[in-house]
Amino acid sequence: MRASTPRLLVVGSVALDTIATPAERRANVLGGSAAYACAAAAHFTATAMVGVVGRDFPASGRALFRRLGIDLRGLQTAEGRTFRWSGEYFANMNERRTLSTELNVFADFRPELPPDGRRAPYVFLGNIAPALQSHVLDQMARRPRFVMADTMDLWIRTAREELRRLIARVDLLTLNESEARELSSAASLARAARALLRLGPRFVLVKRGEYGSVLFANGATVRVVPACLLERVRDPTGAGDTFAGGLMGWIAHTGRTTIDGLVEAMVRGTALASFAVESFGVQRLATLRRSEIHRRVRELRRMAQLS
Amino acid sequence: MRASTPRLLVVGSVALDTIATPAERRANVLGGSAAYACAAAAHFTATAMVGVVGRDFPASGRALFRRLGIDLRGLQTAEGRTFRWSGEYFANMNERRTLSTELNVFADFRPELPPDGRRAPYVFLGNIAPALQSHVLDQMARRPRFVMADTMDLWIRTAREELRRLIARVDLLTLNESEARELSSAASLARAARALLRLGPRFVLVKRGEYGSVLFANGATVRVVPACLLERVRDPTGAGDTFAGGLMGWIAHTGRTTIDGLVEAMVRGTALASFAVESFGVQRLATLRRSEIHRRVRELRRMAQLS
Numbered sequence: 001m002r003a004s005t006p007r008l009l010v011v012g013s014v015a016l017d018t019i020a021t022p023a024e025r026r027a028n029v030l031g032g033s034a035a036y037a038c039a040a041a042a043h044f045t046a047t048a049m050v051g052v053v054g055r056d057f058p059a060s061g062r063a064l065f066r067r068l069g070i071d072l073r074g075l076q077t078a079e080g081r082t083f084r085w086s087g088e089y090f091a092n093m094n095e096r097r098t099l100s101t102e103l104n105v106f107a108d109f110r111p112e113l114p115p116d117g118r119r120a121p122y123v124f125l126g127n128i129a130p131a132l133q134s135h136v137l138d139q140m141a142r143r144p145r146f147v148m149a150d151t152m153d154l155w156i157r158t159a160r161e162e163l164r165r166l167i168a169r170v171d172l173l174t175l176n177e178s179e180a181r182e183l184s185s186a187a188s189l190a191r192a193a194r195a196l197l198r199l200g201p202r203f204v205l206v207k208r209g210e211y212g213s214v215l216f217a218n219g220a221t222v223r224v225v226p227a228c229l230l231e232r233v234r235d236p237t238g239a240g241d242t243f244a245g246g247l248m249g250w251i252a253h254t255g256r257t258t259i260d261g262l263v264e265a266m267v268r269g270t271a272l273a274s275f276a277v278e279s280f281g282v283q284r285l286a287t288l289r290r291s292e293i294h295r296r297v298r299e300l301r302r303m304a305q306l307s
Numbered sequence: 308m309r310a311s312t313p314r315l316l317v318v319g320s321v322a323l324d325t326i327a328t329p330a331e332r333r334a335n336v337l338g339g340s341a342a343y344a345c346a347a348a349a350h351f352t353a354t355a356m357v358g359v360v361g362r363d364f365p366a367s368g369r370a371l372f373r374r375l376g377i378d379l380r381g382l383q384t385a386e387g388r389t390f391r392w393s394g395e396y397f398a399n400m401n402e403r404r405t406l407s408t409e410l411n412v413f414a415d416f417r418p419e420l421p422p423d424g425r426r427a428p429y430v431f432l433g434n435i436a437p438a439l440q441s442h443v444l445d446q447m448a449r450r451p452r453f454v455m456a457d458t459m460d461l462w463i464r465t466a467r468e469e470l471r472r473l474i475a476r477v478d479l480l481t482l483n484e485s486e487a488r489e490l491s492s493a494a495s496l497a498r499a500a501r502a503l504l505r506l507g508p509r510f511v512l513v514k515r516g517e518y519g520s521v522l523f524a525n526g527a528t529v530r531v532v533p534a535c536l537l538e539r540v541r542d543p544t545g546a547g548d549t550f551a552g553g554l555m556g557w558i559a560h561t562g563r564t565t566i567d568g569l570v571e572a573m574v575r576g577t578a579l580a581s582f583a584v585e586s587f588g589v590q591r592l593a594t595l596r597r598s599e600i601h602r603r604v605r606e607l608r609r610m611a612q613l614s
Contacts, residue, residue, distance in 0.1 A: 091494070187398070190536045211518040214536065224610050226531040229521065231497045260614065267613055301613050303531050306574055307567065 005116040006048035006071050008252040009144075010037045010245065011136050012126020013106060014051040014061075014075065018086040019237055019280060021093065026235075029281035030061045032083065033126035033150070036238035037245025039285040040272040041124070042068040043293065044249035048117050050074035050136065054082040054105045064286050073114040078105040093233050094209060113139045122252040124244060125149040125170070130162040137169055146257050148172040148205075148248050150240070156183050168200035171257070174244055176207045189214070190222070203262060205247075207240050213266055217259055225266040226304055228274035228296065235280045239273045242285065246272035271296040312423040313355035313378050315559040316451075317344045317552065318443050319433025320413060321358040321368075321382065325393040326544055326587060328400065333542075336588035337368045339390065340433035340457070343545035344552025346592040347579040348431070349375040350600065351556035355424050357381035357443065361389040361412045371593050380421040385412040400540050401516060420446045429559040431551060432456040432477070437469040444476055453564050455479040455512075455555055457547070463490050475507035478564070481551055483514045496521070497529070510569065512554075514547050520573055524566055532573040533611055535581035535603065542587045546580045549592065553579035578603040 012034030018027045034051040041047040048071035053061075055077065065072055083106035086099040111132055118141040125133040127150040137147065149170040155163050156179060163183075167173050173196060177189060184195035193204045193216035204216045212226040247262075247269035254261060271293055278284045319341030325334045341358040348354040355378035360368075362384065372379055390413035393406040418439055425448040432440040434457040444454065456477040462470050463486060470490075474480050480503060484496060491502035496513060500523035503511045511523045519533040554569075554576035561568060578600055585591045 093494075187400075188536075188538055188540065190538045208518065211515065212533075222536055222610050223612070224533040224536075225613065226519075226533065229495075229497045229529050229531075231495055233495065263613060303529050304611055304613050305530070306532065306570060306608050306611050 006120050007045040008041050008047045008122040008124065008248055009050060009074075009113065009117050009120035009136075010034050010041060010047060010124045010126060010248070011050040011111050011133070012037060012128060012241070013083055014049075014053050014057070015083045015085050016057075017237060017281065018084070018099075019235055020088040021235060022089065022091050024234070024280075026280045029237075030064065031085070031238055031281050033128075033238075033241040035065075035282055036241035036276065036285070037124055037126055037248070038065065038070045039068055039282040040242045040245035040269070040276070041249030041252070042070050043246070043272065043285075043288065043290070044268065045122075045252040047071065047249065048074055048114070048120065050111045050113060050117065052076045052078050052105050052109045054078060054080045057082045064282065068286060074112070074117055076112070078108070080105045087237070089236065093236055096236075111136050121145040122248060123147045124248040126241060126244070127152050130155050130159050130166040134162065134166050134169070145255075146171045146251060148174060148244065150174050150244055151179065153179050153182060164199060167196070170201050172203040172205055172262075173201045174205040174207060176209070176240070180204070180206050190216075205266070207243065209239070212270065213243065215259070215262055215266060221259055223259065223263050223266075225263065225270055226300070227270055228300060229303070230274060230277065233277045236277050237280075238282070239277050242276040243269040243273040245269070267297055267300055268293070271300060313427050314352045315348050315354045315429040315431065315555055316357060316381075316420065316424050316427035316443075317341050317348060317354060317431045317433060317555070318357040318418050318440070319344060319435060319548070320390055321356075321360050321364070322390045322392050323364075324544060324588065325391070325406075326542055327395040328542060329396065329398050331541070331587075333587045336544075337371065338392070338545055338588050340435075340545075340548040342372075342589055343548035343583065343592070344431055344433055344555070345372065345377045346375055346589040347549045347552035347576070347583070348556030348559070349377050350553070350579065350592075350595065350597070351575065352429075352559035354378065354556065355381055355421070355427065357418045357420060357424065359383040359385050359412050359416045361385060361387045364389045371589065375593060381419070381424055383419070385415070387412045394544070396543065400543055403543075418443050428452040429555060430454045431555040432473075433548060433551070434459050437462050437466050437473040441469065441473050441476070452562075453478045453558060455481060455551065457481050457551055458486070460486050460489060471506060474503070477508050479510040479512055479569075480506075480508045481512040481514060483516070483547070487511070487513050497523075512573070514550065516546070519577065520550065522566070522569055522573060528566055530566065530570050530573075532570065532577055533607070534577055535607060536610070537581060537584065540584045543584050544587075545589070546584050549583040550576040550580040552576070574604055574607055575600070578607060
């Protein structure tokens with residue numbers, strides 16, 4: 001797909017990661033929130049990436065994105081090196097520690113949308129500084145039909161006011177459990193989500209890692225989607241970004257932003273995330289077939305059936 | 308109910324707990340695995356308790372059990388004090404530390420079944436020493452239709468061989484995630500469960516606290532039931548025992564031990580556990596109405612629906 005006006009605009013980081021698990025270590029793995037989210041979304045809809053790489057970014061990375069049909073006109077190439085992150089997973093594969101972060105070209109990144117990207121009806125604001133996320137929305141030619149934003153503890157601690165202003169402008173805020181508690185100062189997840197809904201978004205989607213995700217909507221509606229139970233997780237990096245990208249790709253594909261439509265999209269995001277962790281980086285997402293996604297969606301539905 | 312032959316026999320501890328949460332502290336709260344499990348199961352089936360209390364056990368505790376229709380002929384009264392446990396929950400209400408454990412009369416406990424208890428078709432072996440759990444099965448007049456056993460890290464470390472022998476004799480083994488990994492030495496939950504199934508039980512049910520539970524059966528079947536998302540948890544003590552008791556009570560009521568039948572029972576156990584944590588001890592379970600259980604079961608089904 002190289003549709004002139006993309007359905008979905010994704011902004012975020014593109015990175016070369018060095019990842020160690022108890023079993024393996026890999027250097028210069030293609031990653032970053034925009035890379036994972038686009039590689040997931042592109043399975044469902046015409047997707048455009050907004051981000052930045054350095055002169056060292058490998059041609060093979062660009063080729064992989066193109067094979068997935070991702071529109072790269074919003075991917076800037078800047079003088080300098082690509083953003084690099086290095087981390088190490090502990091034995092349980094749930095916890096990790098960051099070994100190093102080199103922002104490189106990402107330090108001066110200012111997302112600029114290509115002209116027809118400004119008319120995309122669906123937008124996913126990956127986890128970058130809230131001021132930059134707002135800067136993307138400021139460039140839109142009209143209010144998008146649906147905007148989802150991700151964030152993290154760093155911004156909650158260092159840019160809380162910008163984050164609150166951003167949250168008031170989005171339809172769906174996603175974050176993990178501890179971040180939801182930290183941003184809201186509430187003890188239970190249910191109370192945290194209600195406090196966050198009062199900041200303005202129609203939906204709050206809490207990511208719980210291997211336990212799945214929970215959608216909160218106004219009027220006390222709560223929906224839970226479990227994660228797939230995998231025999232083996234090879235590299236958990238990017239699972240949350242893949243989940244979000246798959247979810248937004250499905251919404252852009254169906255146009256359904258009701259609660260049931262969002263749950264359908266969470267199921268797709270969950271299925272794609274379960275594939276992402278089977279390999280390092282976006283490799284597995286790049287070779288994924290439609291039939292494999294269908295099969296995993298069926299397994300997930302069966303697994304979660306209560307009668 | 309004081310049916311002469313109980314449908315469900317429950318063995319476990321009866322305790323007087325002293326519990327501190329960040330908000331409250333209560334002393335001499337009626338608890339223990341048999342108390343929680345029976346208070347849950349009695350909502351669905353004729354339940355008999357097998358356990359021991361000391362001379363200090365309050366008449367009000369016995370009266371509460373009787374009001375729930377629990378058959379107490381297997382509840383011994385021994386010289387000495389009732390088992391006492393004291394613990395403190397941390398701010399997240401998920402983790403706790405034990406402040407003190409006084410075994411008292413429980414130190415010499417040897418479960419003895421009343422004559423018609425030996426013919427109960429359903430048995431729940433609460434978390435006590437595996438040798439005592441086996442001693443209960445040895446007393447049964449015939450093989451029960453369905454036996455569920457709970458265990459804990461203590462027995463995995465101190466009585467692994469007795470535990471393995473017991474596991475081979477039960478239909479369903481339940482334990483929590485870290486215990487499943489510890490007992491099986493497997494890294495992923497899926498692999499741990501498969502290793503435990505090879506020890507003999509038809510089902511392995513993994514408890515995940517606030518995330519719910521996962522049922523594993525032979526032939527790669529996996530079913531997931533989420534926990535209810537509560538605004539406020541007042542005292543998490545006994546949630547797992549209540550879940551197990553509600554589950555076995557429902558199975559004893561329906562007689563369905565298929566995978567779908569077990570999932571139905573997990574839903575009932577989950578609903579009852581969500582009430583149990585609303586109060587200290589078994590208080591809330593004692594006043595629970597049928598209509599309240601129905602309503603929570605409906606909410607849980609709705610919450611978990613994937614389309």
